[in-house]
Amino acid sequence: MTENQLWKNRRYCAELTEKDYNQTVHCCGWIDTIRDHGQLLFMHLRDKSGVVQLVFDPEKDKDLHAQAEQLRNEYCVSISGTIVERVGEAKNDALPTGHLEIHVQSLSVYSSSKTPPFVLTEKSQVDDDSSEFKVDEDLRLKYRYLDLRRTSMQEKMIARYKIMKVIRDYLDEQGFIDVETPVLTKSTPEGARDYLVPSRHHDNTFYALPQSPQMFKQLLMVSGFDKYYQIVKCFRDEDLRPNRQPEFTQLDLEASFIDEAYIYNLLEPLVKKVFAVVGKEISAPFPHITYHDAMELYGNDHPDLRFDMKMVDVSEKLRNVNYKIFNSILASGGSIKGINVKGKASEMSKNMLQEELAKKVVPSFGGKGMSWMKMENGALNSNVVQFFSEDEQKALIESFNAEDGDVLLFIADSNKAVVNDVCGRLRLYVAEKWGFIDKNKIAPCWVTDFPMFELKDGRLSSMHHPFTQPDHAFSSASSTDDYLAVNSRAYDLVINGEEVGGGSIRIHDSEIQTKIFSVLGLSKTDIQEKFGFFVNALQFGTPPHGGLALGMDRLVAMATDSDSIREVIAFPKNRVAFCPLTQAPSHVSDEQLTELKLACIKEEVSITD
RNA sequence: GGGGGCGUAGUUCAGCUGGUUAGAAUGCUUGCCUGUCACGCAGGAGGUCGAGGGUUCGAGUCCCUUCGUCCCCGCCA
Numbered sequence: 184m185t186e187n188q189l190w191k192n193r194r195y196c197a198e199l200t201e202k203d204y205n206q207t208v209h210c211c212g213w214i215d216t217i218r219d220h221g222q223l224l225f226m227h228l229r230d231k232s233g234v235v236q237l238v239f240d241p242e243k244d245k246d247l248h249a250q251a252e253q254l255r256n257e258y259c260v261s262i263s264g265t266i267v268e269r270v271g272e273a274k275n276d277a278l279p280t281g282h283l284e285i286h287v288q289s290l291s292v293y294s295s296s297k298t299p300p301f302v303l304t305e306k307s308q309v310d311d312d313s314s315e316f317k318v319d320e321d322l323r324l325k326y327r328y329l330d331l332r333r334t335s336m337q338e339k340m341i342a343r344y345k346i347m348k349v350i351r352d353y354l355d356e357q358g359f360i361d362v363e364t365p366v367l368t369k370s371t372p373e374g375a376r377d378y379l380v381p382s383r384h385h386d387n388t389f390y391a392l393p394q395s396p397q398m399f400k401q402l403l404m405v406s407g408f409d410k411y412y413q414i415v416k417c418f419r420d421e422d423l424r425p426n427r428q429p430e431f432t433q434l435d436l437e438a439s440f441i442d443e444a445y446i447y448n449l450l451e452p453l454v455k456k457v458f459a460v461v462g463k464e465i466s467a468p469f470p471h472i473t474y475h476d477a478m479e480l481y482g483n484d485h486p487d488l489r490f491d492m493k494m495v496d497v498s499e500k501l502r503n504v505n506y507k508i509f510n511s512i513l514a515s516g517g518s519i520k521g522i523n524v525k526g527k528a529s530e531m532s533k534n535m536l537q538e539e540l541a542k543k544v545v546p547s548f549g550g551k552g553m554s555w556m557k558m559e560n561g562a563l564n565s566n567v568v569q570f571f572s573e574d575e576q577k578a579l580i581e582s583f584n585a586e587d588g589d590v591l592l593f594i595a596d597s598n599k600a601v602v603n604d605v606c607g608r609l610r611l612y613v614a615e616k617w618g619f620i621d622k623n624k625i626a627p628c629w630v631t632d633f634p635m636f637e638l639k640d641g642r643l644s645s646m647h648h649p650f651t652q653p654d655h656a657f658s659s660a661s662s663t664d665d666y667l668a669v670n671s672r673a674y675d676l677v678i679n680g681e682e683v684g685g686g687s688i689r690i691h692d693s694e695i696q697t698k699i700f701s702v703l704g705l706s707k708t709d710i711q712e713k714f715g716f717f718v719n720a721l722q723f724g725t726p727p728h729g730g731l732a733l734g735m736d737r738l739v740a741m742a743t744d745s746d747s748i749r750e751v752i753a754f755p756k757n758r759v760a761f762c763p764l765t766q767a768p769s770h771v772s773d774e775q776l777t778e779l780k781l782a783c784i785k786e787e788v789s790i791t792d
Numbered sequence: 793g794g795g796g797g798c799g800u801a802g803u804u805c806a807g808c809u810g811g812u813u814a815g816a817a818u819g820c821u822u823g824c825c826u827g828u829c830a831c832g833c834a835g836g837a838g839g840u841c842g843a844g845g846g847u848u849c850g851a852g853u854c855c856c857u858u859c860g861u862c863c864c865c866g867c868c869a
Contacts, residue, residue, distance in 0.1 A: 220832090221825040236829070256819095273827055281829085298820060301803055304830090317804055321861065374869035394869085421868040422793085547864080648869040703869095758862065 189261065197233025197279050203266040204283065210235065211261040211293075213332065214254050215304045224251055227304070228262065228285075231337055236275075236284040237262060243286070250290055257296035257303060257332075263289045300326050305334045320749070325763040327754055339751050343739045345460045347414055350434060353453055359410040359436060364399035366392060366416070371713060374648065375419040378429070381779040392418035392430075395732060398717050400437040401650060401689055404728040405720050412436035414735065426681075426737065426748050429760045434684075437730030443674060443688060446731055447629060450676065450684075454738075458625060461742045465625045469676075473632040482607015484633070487680025488626040490619040494520045494606050497593070500578040506570035508552070509595050517597035520606045523583040524590040527617050528557045531590050533566070544612060545594070550605035554593040558585040611680070625741075627678045635671040638663075642704055647673040649699050651687040652729075657695070666702055676733065683738050686731025693721035 194208045212230035219225075224239040241248035254260065264287040275281030301318045316323075316335070323330040330336055351361070370377045370391035377391035393399075395417045403411045413435045420429065438445065451467040458465050470488070477486045480493045498518040504510055509519055524531065531540075541553040556565040556579070563576050563585070571579070583591055592613070594606040614620050635653045636643045643666055645651065651671045660666050673687035690696045696718055700710045710718060736748035749755040756762050776782060 216829075218828050218831050219825085220828065223826040223828075225828050225831085227829080238827085240826080242826085269827090271827095273829090275829055278829075298802070302819065319803085319861085322803085371869090375867085397869095419868065422866080424868080425863075427868075549865085645869050651869090759860090 189263070195232035196228050196230045196235035199235055199266055199280055199283060199285075201268070201282065204268050206266050207263060207288070208266055208285065209261065209263045210285070212259070213296075213303075214256055214258045214260060217254065217256065219252065224248060226251070226254065228260070229304075229334070231341075233279060233334065235280045236278075237264070237287050238267075238284050239287055244288070247287065247290060251287070254290075254292070255296065255298070257299055257329075259293040259296070261291050261293065262287045299329050301329070303329060303333050321757055321763050324749075324755070324757055327764050331753060336750075339739075339743050339745065340753060342461055342743050343751050346457050346739055346742060347735070349456045349460055350414070350453060353456055354410075354412045354436065357410070357449060359412040359438075360408065361413055362403055362408065362411050364393070364396040364413065364415070368393050368399075371398075375421045378418045378420050381781055383779055386780050394419050395433060396435050397648065397650065398714075400435060400730060401728065402717070402720055404437055404439045404689075405723060405725050407439075407726070409440075410436075410438045411730075423758055423760055425758070426740075428736065428748060428752065428755055430756075431748070432735040432752075434733040434735050435730070436732070437728060439726040439728040441688075441727075441729055443631070443672065443729070446674065446686065446729060450731065450733075454627060454676070454678075457738060458742055463625055463742065465627060469627045469629055471629045471631055474630055474634065475632065477630055478603050482603045482605075482610060484630055484675065485677045485680055485682045486628065486630075487611060487614070487620070488628055489621055489624045489679055490614050492522050492524070492610055492614060492619060494522055494603070494610065495582050496520050497579060497582055500582060501571075501575055504571060504575055506554075506567055508554075509593075512595045512597050515597040517595060518599045518602050519593055519595040520602050521579075521583065521591050521593040522606065522610050522613070523585060524592060524613055524617065525586075526588045528559065528588045528590050530617065531555075531557075536590075536592075537566075540592070540609075545605060545609060548605045548608040548612075549601060550594055550609075551596060553609070554595070556591045556593075558587055558589040558591070560587065563591075625678060627676065630675040630677055631673075632670050633673045633675075634667065635669040636666050636702070638667065643667075643702055645699075645703060647671055647685065647687055649703060650689045650696070652690050653695070653699070657698075672729070674731070676731070678738075678741060681737060681741070682734075683741070684731055684733035686729065688727070688729035691721065691725040691727050693718050693725075696721055 189209045190211075192209050194203075194210055196210055196212055199208065210228055210230070212228045215227035215229035215234050217224075217226050222241055224241075226237045226239075227234040228237050239248045239251040262285065264285040266283050267286050269275075269282055269284055273284075300322060316333070331340065367380060367390040370379065370389060371394070375394050377394065380390040380392065382388045382390060393415075396413060396415055400411055400413075415433055415435050416430050417433050418430050421427070423429070438449075447468070451469055454469075455465050455467060472480075472486065474484055477484050479496070480486070482494060496518060497520065498513060501509055501519055502513060504513075512519065536553075536555045541555070545551075545553040554565070554567055556563045556568055558564070558580070563571070563579065568576065579585070579591065583589070585591060592609060594602050594609060596602045596605065634646050635651065635657065637646045638644070643663060651673050654670045654672065656665070656669045660669055671687060673685065675682050675685040677683065690699065697710060700714065700718075701707075705713070736752060739745075739751040740748045743751060745751050749757075754762070754764065761767070
């Protein structure tokens with residue numbers, strides 16, 4: 184057979200089955216492991232499907248065996264041979280193809296390989312699938328093409344592709360079309376910092392890479408496309424965090440003549456389908472929680488609903504308490520909240536509660552302290568319980584529904600926002616450390632009724648973005664306090680305590696849009712200069728519309744149980760936005776800079792005191 | 793921008809209050825081994841202890857500077 188014919192008939196290693204017994208097959212791939220018994224020589228051959236065992240027997244073909252002895256890990260080869268059923272002890276149940284092997288008849292080496300900088304085979308994970316891949320991430324990124332050759336990374340990339348495909352198919356069924364929007368676009372002042380691209384044709388001007396296609400997708404609604412989506416790269420030049428990348432992928436969508444309910448009904452099946460790709464089930468409809476309730480009950484706007492443990496406000500119950508710290512905090516207008524750590528009294532020692540939680544953990548969250556009580560033999564017990572009257576103790580037991588073995592943890596502060604924040608963080612810390620989180624559970628929810636504005640450095644700023652439609656209170660609002668009381672028609676999709684997406688019903692009235700900009704402190708000239716094209720567009724018969732964007736990297740990471748979004752991006756940047764593989768970003772030549780009429784400011788050595 | 797951790801063999805790590813020739817596992821390599829599958833057995837090679845400076849009779853270890861990286865907070869409409 185010619186090489187060409189061989190390739191046509193190529194089989195994937197892990198797709199061989201009992202139906203192939205005694206057939207001659209041809210496979211291509213990489214040498215995964217070698218077990219040399221002096222005479223008999225076993226190897227695993229790996230391709231994108233998995234591995235299959237090769238056998239070289241010197242009694243059958245001495246020359247071939249000698250040739251095979253020269254093979255090393257990661258050599259790229261092709262083989263032809265006979266599929267043979269393994270017998271008795273020789274079967275390996277840990278491997279999908281463990282019941283067969285290939286008795287090789289011919290071998291050709293496409294290319295040899297240097298010893299790789301880290302071991303690529305995942306043979307050890309046959310026994311222990313919990314063992315994570317412990318190699319420095321920068322080294323993995325430097326040799327990402329090898330890292331991606333590993334079975335688990337291939338599975339993640341394939342899962343990502345399948346998820347994207349499921350989404351495209353579903354949105355197609357729903358009447359959405361994919362429209363591309365520019366990558367070189369206009370810098371906008373609101374929001375995150377832009378990545379800038381200098382223009383060679385227009386001196387001293389810059390394009391910006393899009394933080395999202397926000398305005399373009401709204402313009403597509405003005406154009407009458409009715410339902411748009413795009414799986415698109417977005418760019419934000421913000422400081423990095425473990426689950427953040429300078430460039431990331433969003434599912435961006437927008438639809439006309441719709442309301443919030445349409446978005447919820449569209450997205451819930453979509454999210455279900457995404458998790459179904461990896462065999463995970465979610466129940467719908469997703470619960471809704473208002474921003475206010477999320478803050479009060481969970482301490483943040485992205486509540487983790489995989490476990491209950493709601494925060495309880497006991498300020499009123501303790502209005503006249505003798506416990507001095509609580510009393511003075513309440514007198515200064517603060518509040519007291521607590522959580523009930525069910526059934527952990529025996530695991531949370533007094534020493535741990537006071538020395539670890541109260542003195543180290545809570546202060547690291549920004550809290551001044553923590554009080555605790557244990558429920559034992561039907562009564563509260565702690566170092567401070569004597570300062571609480573019988574009625575107050577009874578009220579606490581009722582408020583928390585406390586039973587024997589429970590531990591109550593209290594956070595008090597004169598600043599109510601601090602109480603929510605610290606108590607919310609404590610809730611997550613305790614849940615993580617004492618095993619309240621069911622890692623197999625997927626708990627989505629919609630967070631709704633966000634405030635339209637928030638105060639930043641004493642000025643009004645959009646909480647979501649300035650194109651979000653405010654509720655009715657906006658039309659009569661005039662003072663800063665009025666504006667802060669206005670809610671928006673924004674919604675966030677939160678899964679397992681992570682915000683995976685958000686969107687809103689948009690403004691389709693140019694006058695309201697202009698008023699929003701002016702409330703945000705933009706002058707008429709600013710508006711015209713920054714958003715003129717957009718405000719103009721709204722004057723030509725804009726349909727009511729709204730949409731949403733989903734962070735696909737996070738969603739795929741969650742679906743594939745990956746710790747970081749870097750695990751589900753083929754070629755990510757590291758934590759400091761550097762690419763160890765390509766060494767980007769890099770310096771450019773003076774010629775390139777001159778062409779762009781740019782000059783680099785050299786780092787100045789400051790001697791000033 | 794603020795705070796913290798880490799940097800020792802190709803890889804993952806240990807190395808105590810500073811004290812001979814810096815260790816382990818794994819990988820690599822050589823030899824032996826016919827049913828292994830994380831094969832086994834015996835041997836070998838492999839280190840400017842991130843870089844620079846300082847303290848000391850003596851520094852992987854202590855101090856300063858610097859570079860790299862990871863984590864927390866700010867930031868991310």
